[in-house]
Amino acid sequence: MIKELTEIDNNILQHMKSLTLLCVEDDPTTQILYESIFENIVKKIIFAKDGEDGYEKYLANNIDLILTDYSMPKLNGLDMIKRIRISNKDIPIILVSAITDIDIIVKALQLHVNNFIKKPIVEKEVINALESVSKLVIANRYLEDQKNTKLQELEEKDKYSSYQEDLAFAKELNILRNDFYYQMIDTTCTALVDFSYQPLDILSGDAYSARRIDKHKTFYLIVDGMGKGLSASLSSMLVTSFINHIIDKMHYLDNFDLHRLIYESLEYIKPILLDEEALSIDYILLDCMNSKMQYAKFAMPAILLQNKDDEVIKIKSNNGPISKYMRDFTISNYDTSQINKFLFYSDGMVENPTRFKDKLYIDYIEEDFLDSFTKDGMRERLLWKIDKAEDDITFIFINKLDLVNTIIAEKSFDTNMEEIDNANEWNTNVWETLTDNVKMVYSAGIVFTELFMNAFEHGNLGLDSQTKHRLIEEDTYLETLQKQQENCNKQIHVIINKITYKDANYIITRIEDDGEGFDTQILSEIFRNAKSFNGRGVFVSRSSSLGIYYNTKGNSVLFLHKI
Numbered sequence: 001m002i003k004e005l006t007e008i009d010n011n012i013l014q015h016m017k018s019l020t021l022l023c024v025e026d027d028p029t030t031q032i033l034y035e036s037i038f039e040n041i042v043k044k045i046i047f048a049k050d051g052e053d054g055y056e057k058y059l060a061n062n063i064d065l066i067l068t069d070y071s072m073p074k075l076n077g078l079d080m081i082k083r084i085r086i087s088n089k090d091i092p093i094i095l096v097s098a099i100t101d102i103d104i105i106v107k108a109l110q111l112h113v114n115n116f117i118k119k120p121i122v123e124k125e126v127i128n129a130l131e132s133v134s135k136l137v138i139a140n141r142y143l144e145d146q147k148n149t150k151l152q153e154l155e156e157k158d159k160y161s162s163y164q165e166d167l168a169f170a171k172e173l174n175i176l177r178n179d180f181y182y183q184m185i186d187t188t189c190t191a192l193v194d195f196s197y198q199p200l201d202i203l204s205g206d207a208y209s210a211r212r213i214d215k216h217k218t219f220y221l222i223v224d225g226m227g228k229g230l231s232a233s234l235s236s237m238l239v240t241s242f243i244n245h246i247i248d249k250m251h252y253l254d255n256f257d258l259h260r261l262i263y264e265s266l267e268y269i270k271p272i273l274l275d276e277e278a279l280s281i282d283y284i285l286l287d288c289m290n291s292k293m294q295y296a297k298f299a300m301p302a303i304l305l306q307n308k309d310d311e312v313i314k315i316k317s318n319n320g321p322i323s324k325y326m327r328d329f330t331i332s333n334y335d336t337s338q339i340n341k342f343l344f345y346s347d348g349m350v351e352n353p354t355r356f357k358d359k360l361y362i363d364y365i366e367e368d369f370l371d372s373f374t375k376d377g378m379r380e381r382l383l384w385k386i387d388k389a390e391d392d393i394t395f396i397f398i399n400k401l402d403l404v405n406t407i408i409a410e411k412s413f414d415t416n417m418e419e420i421d422n423a424n425e426w427n428t429n430v431w432e433t434l435t436d437n438v439k440m441v442y443s444a445g446i447v448f449t450e451l452f453m454n455a456f457e458h459g460n461l462g463l464d465s466q467t468k469h470r471l472i473e474e475d476t477y478l479e480t481l482q483k484q485q486e487n488c489n490k491q492i493h494v495i496i497n498k499i500t501y502k503d504a505n506y507i508i509t510r511i512e513d514d515g516e517g518f519d520t521q522i523l524s525e526i527f528r529n530a531k532s533f534n535g536r537g538v539f540v541s542r543s544s545s546l547g548i549y550y551n552t553k554g555n556s557v558l559f560l561h562k563i
Helices: 010-016 028-038 051-060 077-087 102-110 123-153 157-175 230-253 258-269 365-371 375-385 417-432 438-460 465-473 477-486 520-528 536-543
Strands: 020-024 044-048 065-069 093-097 115-118 184-186 190-198 206-212 217-225 279-287 292-298 303-307 312-315 332-335 339-345 393-401 407-414 491-501 504-513 548-550 556-562
Touching: 010 123, 020 028, 020 051, 028 044, 028 123, 044 051, 051 065, 051 077, 065 077, 065 123, 077 093, 077 102, 093 123, 102 230, 115 123, 157 230, 190 206, 190 375, 206 230, 206 393, 217 230, 217 339, 217 393, 230 258, 230 279, 258 279, 258 292, 279 339, 303 365, 312 365, 339 365, 365 375, 375 393, 407 417, 417 438, 417 477, 417 491, 438 465, 438 491, 438 504, 438 536, 438 556, 465 477
Parallel strands: 020 044, 020 065, 065 093, 093 115
Antiparallel strands: 184 190, 190 393, 206 217, 217 279, 279 292, 292 332, 303 312, 303 339, 339 393, 407 491, 491 504, 504 556, 548 556
């Protein structure tokens, strides 16, 4: 197979081997292909020759997953799915088709098809799709088991209430999509994208998302449900979930369109809103290559931009609040070629009272934005000024870095164990010319060592975490590294920049290997499960710096210190 079974997480694979898969396919050759792909992955495969046969076998068996062709005799795939959805809204379904007709895809989405596979069939895509929908089954089983266990344990009303709140907040975090979790924009410009999400209650009226549209374009969403309580939270989460769903489908069809995204999301949420209810939303699309920002702001506070002359520019709303009676909307453009920093935020941030008499944070936000180089700096200034948060606080902080004209040191190292010591010594020597703060030099050295070692063993030598742990247990780890480095011609490249901002210097170190990179989306797992996840070194590095940011490919990492 193109994708070996070992590439599937072992825990997920074990669960998949307990599932029954219904394959609805009229072509015998394709059935044979499916059998060869799935025979070692799932517990049982049941084949059906057309939609009518597929529906009958669905009724007669305990099916966990369905993979179906679209074009079949008697009953096509969509008509069969329509019958199944009458009684089962949740069973994961994969639709296989050579048809790219938008009407067919829209109908499939309306029937809650979970994944699509284009013909001609590629084994890797089939396994990826099956693995993806299997996670839904596993997650639902896990949640059901956890729910039953918790319900038995939680006899007191207050404990039960707390448990429900935890589930609700976990659901909120799943709805908020962030494609830049410890990642940077790294195309024609380099920018650090950071977020602060501090809801006042479990059920927050605020929501946000950040999505990578393509190599150069990124999309940012901030939603603020006007009012408080369950109604505002439901509206915010519903529209955020729908917007992310539409973006996912646009990704699949490679046809992102901001106007259509806004139009479809408004048409979705307007019938849901109550007569007196309104929503404030920021839709923002940044194009790094063309230095352009497109935006539709619906009664949101002004976007703050900082230009190269250290002036703050305010971009005000170009639309009123969203209500069920809204008809038209406006999308505007702004040239960002002279912009270094961006701040998008909800009104809860500026409406909080401060420690200064009769002053709200709106009186200080521009000053703090101008003085802040990082999200953490902005947040520290905010939290120092406000007495107590009285509303949700959500903001997105983006800083474009000049990494061309600020280089103070750079060197490339061969992939061998002797060079690890050489690299650490070189890095220490550079830092000792920058500061006499021994503690700071030591802290920067810890981060450098961890991330350089990651580039060495995981990047250039291609050792995954499971293999590393096995080799350590077998006491063959160092021996294996020595053997693999003999045939490795790849290098590790280090560049150190110094950027002076206000009264501080920021040291930015980049480590890039010549390896294949990794799926950077697992970074969210690292930081949410720091105690159990394999990426201990990455977690330690984040804790000992102002932040670490990977490129899209996953073979380059940037980290910051302030001196």
